[in-house]
Amino acid sequence: MLAPLLIALTLSVPNPHPICQPEPKDPPAREAVWDAQIARLPALSRSLPARPDNVLFMPVDGARVSEIANTWGAPRGGGLIHAGQDIFAKRSTRVRSATAGLIWMIGKSVRGGTWVYVLGAGGRRYYYAHLGSVARGLKEGQLVTTSTVLGWVGTTGDAETTPPHLHFALFGRPHADGPCRFPGFDPLPLLRNR
Numbered sequence: 001m002l003a004p005l006l007i008a009l010t011l012s013v014p015n016p017h018p019i020c021q022p023e024p025k026d027p028p029a030r031e032a033v034w035d036a037q038i039a040r041l042p043a044l045s046r047s048l049p050a051r052p053d054n055v056l057f058m059p060v061d062g063a064r065v066s067e068i069a070n071t072w073g074a075p076r077g078g079g080l081i082h083a084g085q086d087i088f089a090k091r092s093t094r095v096r097s098a099t100a101g102l103i104w105m106i107g108k109s110v111r112g113g114t115w116v117y118v119l120g121a122g123g124r125r126y127y128y129a130h131l132g133s134v135a136r137g138l139k140e141g142q143l144v145t146t147s148t149v150l151g152w153v154g155t156t157g158d159a160e161t162t163p164p165h166l167h168f169a170l171f172g173r174p175h176a177d178g179p180c181r182f183p184g185f186d187p188l189p190l191l192r193n194r
Contacts, residue, residue: 018172018183019073019083024111037105038174038181045123048101052122056098056190057146059128060087060153060166065191072186083184084127084169085191091164093153095128097144098168098191106134112167113156118144126187129167130159146194 026034058065067088074082101120108114112129116138119125132154144150153164170187174180 018180018185019081020180020183021080021083023181024109034181041104041119041123041125041174044102044104044119048119048123049121052124053099053120054190055192056126056170056187057096057194058087058191059095059098059150059168060089061094061096061194063087063089063093065188065193068188068191070188072188083182084129084167085186085188086165086167088163088165089153091153091155092132093164095131095150095153095166097146097148097150098126098187099124100145101126101143103138103140103142103144106138106140109157111158113159114151114154115157116150118150123173125171125182127167127169127171129169130154130156130165132156132164 025031068085071082071086072084076082097118099118099120101118104117104119104125106116112127114131114134115127115129116131116134117125117127128150131151134151135149138150153166155162155164159165159167168187170185170190172183172185175183
């Protein structure tokens with residue numbers, strides 16, 4: 001009886017040791033926006049199930065989990081560590097939400113390019129970066145399912161010199177008493193083919 005319980009616990013906790021990536025400092029006005037958005041997370045999370053998902057569906061149409069080259073924790077330029085998984089596909093391949101939840105934020109940044117954050121069960125945040133574009137009509141606060149198209153694979157942000165891909169990341173709840181607003185966990189163990 002203990003084996004099924006251990007398997008279930010293993011699936012629900014992606015990796016007990018998160019990566020806490022140094023964040024680039026934005027101008028004060030932009031930092032205030034991030035702080036306000038993060039402050040909204042507890043209230044938004046109450047509208048979603050308390051238990052985190054233990055299965056995530058492949059977000060890139062046609063991609064297979066077995067095709068992902070595991071780059072979790074790989075060194076990146078500037079002293080960074082890869083805190084996600086890159087899913088390569090043809091430019092403009094559809095990207096769907098890997099889980100049910102709601103759109104927390106839509107934006108652009110130097111590193112991530114065009115991106116979407118989905119807030120899922122248990123307060124987890126799912127990051128879809130380097131999108132060529134965001135799906136028309138997608139808006140913050142919108143409920144999503146695993147069928148919802150978020151955008152299309154691209155090379156925006158610091159992916160301009162790489163083949164088209166989706167950078168897919170899973171972030172846990174922000175550390176209230178620590179420096180890590182985005183504790184990253186490896187999403188690969190939870191990913192399943194559609």
